[in-house]
Amino acid sequence: MKMPTSTAAVSGKKRRPMRLQTRQTLLAYLFMAPALILLVVFVFAPILGSLPLMFFDYSVLGTTKFVGLKNFVTAFHDRNFQAAIVNTILFVVVVPVIQILSIMLAVLVNRKLRGITVFRTLYYIPVVTSMVAISIMWGFLFDPSGLINSLLKKWGLISSSLGFLTDSRTAMLCIMFITVWQGLGYYMMMYLAGLQSIPQEIVEAAYVDGATPAKAFWHIKLPMLKPYIWFCSLNSVISAVGVFDAVFVLTQGGPDTATMVIAYYSYYKAFNSFEFGYAATIGFVQALITGVISIVVFLYGRKGEEGGLA
Structure with missing residues (x-):
C-alpha cells in the first residue's frame, strides 16, 4: 500500500x-x-557618453557650447564627409565578391585530398593576423620599389613604377583587395562548416537520380547554405561599413579623398582637428548606415530562408 x-x-x-x-x-x-x-x-560606456556630444561644440581645453543640430547640418554640407559616405557604401560592393570567393574556396577545400589541412590553415592565417600587420606587409608589396612593381618591370609589362596607393584610381581597389584577402579564410571556414553539415545521403540520392555535381551543388548544397550566407553577409556588411585599419595604415584617406571612409573621417576629426562633437555626429551617421544596410540584409536573408523552406 x-x-x-x-x-x-x-x-x-x-x-x-x-x-x-x-x-x-x-x-x-x-x-x-x-x-x-x-x-x-x-564599449557601451563610451558609446553612451558620445551621444550627448553630437549636440555640443566640445572642446577639451576651451569652452563647450551647445549647438543643437548644427553638427548634422555641417556634416551634410561637408564635401569630405559626402565623399566618405560614398566610399563607405562603395566598400559594401566587396561583400558579394568575398562571399562568392569564400563559397568557391569552401567547395575546393571540402575534398579529401593530400595536404588539404595545410591548405586550409594557410588560408586561415590572415584571419588571426593583425590587420595592421597585414596592411604594412601589403604596403611594402604595393610600394613603387616593392615586389609587385619589380616583377612587372622584370616581365616587361610596365616601364616605370606604378603608384598603387598614391593613385586615386587604384588606391581604393587596393584597400578593397587587402580586405578581401584578409577575410577570405574566415568566411571559407564558415561555409566549410555549412557544407560538412549537409547530410551526404541527400547528395548521394541526387547523384543516383542522375544529377551532375554542378546541379547537386546548385539545387541542394547552395539552398542549404542560405543561413550561412545570410550570417556571413551580415557580418561582412558590418565590417565593410566600419573599415578603418587598412585606410589608417596605408593611405590616411588619400590621395585627396579617394579612400576616405566614415570611420577614418570620424577619427581624423576627433584626434587631428579635435572636433569631438562633430566626430560624434559622424559616428552616429555611420551607426545609422550600418543599421539600415544590416536590416536590409537581414530581411532579405529571412525572406530567402522562408522561400527555401517553402
Missing part, C-alpha cells in the same frame, strides 16, 4: 532543481563577468 506523498516533500523536490539552476546561472554570469565588465567600460 502506497503512502501519500506530502505537499512539503513535493515542493522540496521542485525547489532543488530550481536552486541548482539558479546556482548554474549565477556561476555562468560569474565566468562572463570579466568580459562583460570590459565591454561595459570600453
Whole structure:
C-alpha cells in the first residue's frame, strides 16, 4: 500500500532543481563577468557618453557650447564627409565578391585530398593576423620599389613604377583587395562548416537520380547554405561599413579623398582637428548606415530562408 506523498516533500523536490539552476546561472554570469565588465567600460560606456556630444561644440581645453543640430547640418554640407559616405557604401560592393570567393574556396577545400589541412590553415592565417600587420606587409608589396612593381618591370609589362596607393584610381581597389584577402579564410571556414553539415545521403540520392555535381551543388548544397550566407553577409556588411585599419595604415584617406571612409573621417576629426562633437555626429551617421544596410540584409536573408523552406 502506497503512502501519500506530502505537499512539503513535493515542493522540496521542485525547489532543488530550481536552486541548482539558479546556482548554474549565477556561476555562468560569474565566468562572463570579466568580459562583460570590459565591454561595459570600453564599449557601451563610451558609446553612451558620445551621444550627448553630437549636440555640443566640445572642446577639451576651451569652452563647450551647445549647438543643437548644427553638427548634422555641417556634416551634410561637408564635401569630405559626402565623399566618405560614398566610399563607405562603395566598400559594401566587396561583400558579394568575398562571399562568392569564400563559397568557391569552401567547395575546393571540402575534398579529401593530400595536404588539404595545410591548405586550409594557410588560408586561415590572415584571419588571426593583425590587420595592421597585414596592411604594412601589403604596403611594402604595393610600394613603387616593392615586389609587385619589380616583377612587372622584370616581365616587361610596365616601364616605370606604378603608384598603387598614391593613385586615386587604384588606391581604393587596393584597400578593397587587402580586405578581401584578409577575410577570405574566415568566411571559407564558415561555409566549410555549412557544407560538412549537409547530410551526404541527400547528395548521394541526387547523384543516383542522375544529377551532375554542378546541379547537386546548385539545387541542394547552395539552398542549404542560405543561413550561412545570410550570417556571413551580415557580418561582412558590418565590417565593410566600419573599415578603418587598412585606410589608417596605408593611405590616411588619400590621395585627396579617394579612400576616405566614415570611420577614418570620424577619427581624423576627433584626434587631428579635435572636433569631438562633430566626430560624434559622424559616428552616429555611420551607426545609422550600418543599421539600415544590416536590416536590409537581414530581411532579405529571412525572406530567402522562408522561400527555401517553402
